[in-house]
Amino acid sequence: MKQNEKIKNEIIKNFGVAYKAFGLSKLMGHIVALLIYSETPVSLEEIAKNLHRSKGPVSQILRRLRDKGLIRRVWQPTSRKDFYEIQPEIFEIAYRNNLELIRSNTRLARHFKNLLSKEKTEDHNTLKLRIEEMEKFYELMEKYHEDFLKAWFKERAKIYK
Structure with a gap:
């Protein structure tokens, strides 16, 4: 496993633990971590694939994160898919x-x-x-x-x- 993958997996794992400790979903922590790690917007499909989860639960968590203003949906001119990134603050x-x-x-x-x-x-x-x-x-x-x-x-x- 490459060093970058190792770091990414470590961040994802630990954000899941931290979110769970706050009474939130581990998946929510995993998604936030993945988006923090990613330098470019990530599609729903890529998020689900990276986290080895189905699109349904990932989509629900993305909606909750958007409702809380923590992430945003961004348009990619080369695709009809929805892409997501963290809010700058x-x-x-x-x-x-x-x-x-x-x-x-x-x-x-x-x-x-x-x-x-x-x-x-x-x-x-x-x-x-x-x-x-x-x-x-x-x-x-x-x-x-x-x-x-x-x-x-x-x-x-x-x-x-």
């Missing part, structure tokens, strides 16, 4: 997707805090404290995420100067 986009989940949790905590604040009784004291903790936790996460993104823009600029 794939890591930032994935991070922002995660940040949106955190913001959703903050909104949820505020919603329940508001509902519970309308109670005039001493009922649900433990729940009120836990919801307050949830709200403060996710507010702080949002702040750190925003600070991180500011720092990330500076770091990314150094990479692509």
Whole structure:
């Protein structure tokens, strides 16, 4: 096996493990890894062949990745097939997707805090404290995420100067 193939397989394998650890599909990690590795857009057929998978599951994962804005479909003038590549800011986009989940949790905590604040009784004291903790936790996460993104823009600029 050539060194390039060995590196490619190692990247694919490890992205699958990492995605699985995040509660995502191993196949999703494999596809992202293959697209990160590939210097040129890759067709659905090539992805399926490279990963030894059928086109159906690969197509479903590609659709999910496109919906999340992590990859994009690109047109190739020499073919009628669909080709895919990663979005240039794939890591930032994935991070922002995660940040949106955190913001959703903050909104949820505020919603329940508001509902519970309308109670005039001493009922649900433990729940009120836990919801307050949830709200403060996710507010702080949002702040750190925003600070991180500011720092990330500076770091990314150094990479692509």
